Amino acid sequence: MVENHDKEAAYEKILLELRRGVLVLAVLSQLSTAQYGYSLKQELNEQGLDINEGTLYPLLRRLEAQGLLESDWQVIDDARPRRYYRISSMGATVLANLTQEWFSLGDVINKLLVGGAGGTKE
Amino acid sequence: MNANELIERYVHEVGQHLPRKMRADIQLELRSLLLDSLEEQSAGSGIEPTTKMTAEMLRAFGKPETIAARYRPEQYLIGPQLFPIYKLVMTVVLVVISVLHVAGLLFMLLRGETAVFGQSAWNWFTGFFQAAVFNAGVVTLIFAAIERTQVINWATEASKESDWDPLSLPPIEDPDRINRFELGFGMIWTAAFLILFNFYPQWIGVATITNGEPGFFPFFAPAFAVHVPWLTLIWTLELMLKSVVLAQGRWTTITRWLELGLVPLTIFVLNRIRTGGEIFTIAGLTTAARLILAVVIVIVVLDGLYLLYKQLRRRPFSLGSRPA
Numbered sequence: 001m002v003e004n005h006d007k008e009a010a011y012e013k014i015l016l017e018l019r020r021g022v023l024v025l026a027v028l029s030q031l032s033t034a035q036y037g038y039s040l041k042q043e044l045n046e047q048g049l050d051i052n053e054g055t056l057y058p059l060l061r062r063l064e065a066q067g068l069l070e071s072d073w074q075v076i077d078d079a080r081p082r083r084y085y086r087i088s089s090m091g092a093t094v095l096a097n098l099t100q101e102w103f104s105l106g107d108v109i110n111k112l113l114v115g116g117a118g119g120t121k122e
Numbered sequence: 123m124n125a126n127e128l129i130e131r132y133v134h135e136v137g138q139h140l141p142r143k144m145r146a147d148i149q150l151e152l153r154s155l156l157l158d159s160l161e162e163q164s165a166g167s168g169i170e171p172t173t174k175m176t177a178e179m180l181r182a183f184g185k186p187e188t189i190a191a192r193y194r195p196e197q198y199l200i201g202p203q204l205f206p207i208y209k210l211v212m213t214v215v216l217v218v219i220s221v222l223h224v225a226g227l228l229f230m231l232l233r234g235e236t237a238v239f240g241q242s243a244w245n246w247f248t249g250f251f252q253a254a255v256f257n258a259g260v261v262t263l264i265f266a267a268i269e270r271t272q273v274i275n276w277a278t279e280a281s282k283e284s285d286w287d288p289l290s291l292p293p294i295e296d297p298d299r300i301n302r303f304e305l306g307f308g309m310i311w312t313a314a315f316l317i318l319f320n321f322y323p324q325w326i327g328v329a330t331i332t333n334g335e336p337g338f339f340p341f342f343a344p345a346f347a348v349h350v351p352w353l354t355l356i357w358t359l360e361l362m363l364k365s366v367v368l369a370q371g372r373w374t375t376i377t378r379w380l381e382l383g384l385v386p387l388t389i390f391v392l393n394r395i396r397t398g399g400e401i402f403t404i405a406g407l408t409t410a411a412r413l414i415l416a417v418v419i420v421i422v423v424l425d426g427l428y429l430l431y432k433q434l435r436r437r438p439f440s441l442g443s444r445p446a
Binding site: 036037038039042052053054055057058059061065080081082083 | 148150151152154155157158159162182183184188189192193195
């Protein structure tokens with residue numbers, strides 16, 4: 001029972017590491033127009049990427065601290081003030097490079113998983 | 123407690139775990155985001171936000187400490203880059219303090235301050251403990267300050283990493299391989315002691331001249347003679363064992379276990395000397411020797427346990443071995 005729990009915990013950790021890098025790419029890709037945290041979460045959800053709010057919001061702050069995003073407080077349609085994030089010029093450059101890297105890496109990983117000797121080809 | 127109050131409590135609690143300078147801004151945004159989320163859930167279910175609904179939302183959001191940790195930049199008291207240097211400095215400081223205190227203790231004993239030995243030993247121990255803790259604290263504080271202020275520029279350090287040359291890596295040492303010169307040198311000393319204590323005990327001392335008459339002042343008290351057969355046994359066994367190792371050119375599992383077997387015998391003999399009669403002709407030196415022997419016995423016990431641990435975990439050494 002403990003062993004199963006350990007395996008699950010180890011798997012969760014690996015999964016988290018795998019998703020962590022991808023989340024940055026996903027977030028940058030959706031911020032060419034300004035969005036606030038909750039609207040971004042909804043948009044990512046609608047496109048099939050389920051992300052925990054407790055993970056997404058701190059990530060936005062970190063990306064802003066790294067200069068990849070810009071933000072400001074806005075009041076739109078008489079709603080409460082919200083912090084809107086959009087991609088910075090540096091973020092756009094990083095996104096372009098990351099996108100290229102993603103496709104290149106995707107090709108390699110696909111080859112490895114499907115065509116490798118120890119792969120999962122049926 | 124209504125939904126808004128629960129959110130306020132949550133936001134406040136997250137803020138408690140954040141640095142002051144970023145606290146207000148994050149709290150403001152977090153409150154806004156949580157209210158967005160709650161409104162959405164309320165609209166989806168068609169009912170006004172309830173305390174239960176809010177609690178479930180916050181539970182899914184995460185514990186305040188966890189969320190605050192995600193907002194905070196990674197912080198170390200002493201970071202991974204600085205830690206190896208910290209460890210080295212700490213080791214040097216503690217070794218220096220230990221050496222100074224042992225030297226101080228010997229000096230105290232040689233001056234004959236043994237009348238109130240128990241009290242002196244206690245003072246020595248507390249002094250040593252205080253000095254070690256104080257200096258370890260100072261070293262830690264200095265390194266924590268370096269970490270905090272980033273006095274050392276890690277970007278510069280990182281550029282140095284590119285200059286690193288893999289060809290400068292030291293060769294892997296085979297722990298079982300022997301240094302013949304070192305082993306032989308040790309054996310010569312053991313043999314010398316064996317011969318000296320058994321055949322020329324009268325040479326262990328200092329030649330003196332009193333009123334023009336040559337004399338001799340022996341180091342060891344006559345009572346020490348009862349220990350010589352035991353010492354002879356240890357030294358003989360040690361010489362036999364090392365001769366085998368020298369002939370084989372390396373330590374083997376059997377010779378390692380035999381080496382370990384000598385440890386209990388050594389402890390027994392050392393303790394026999396410590397608790398036996400006078401060791402040296404000078405009374406003060408015997409007291410000092412008893413204390414030093416007690417320390418040596420502790421070291422031999424610890425070393426024996428370490429050897430045993432290593433022996434039990436041991437795997438055959440191979441340069442080509444790969445982890446499973």
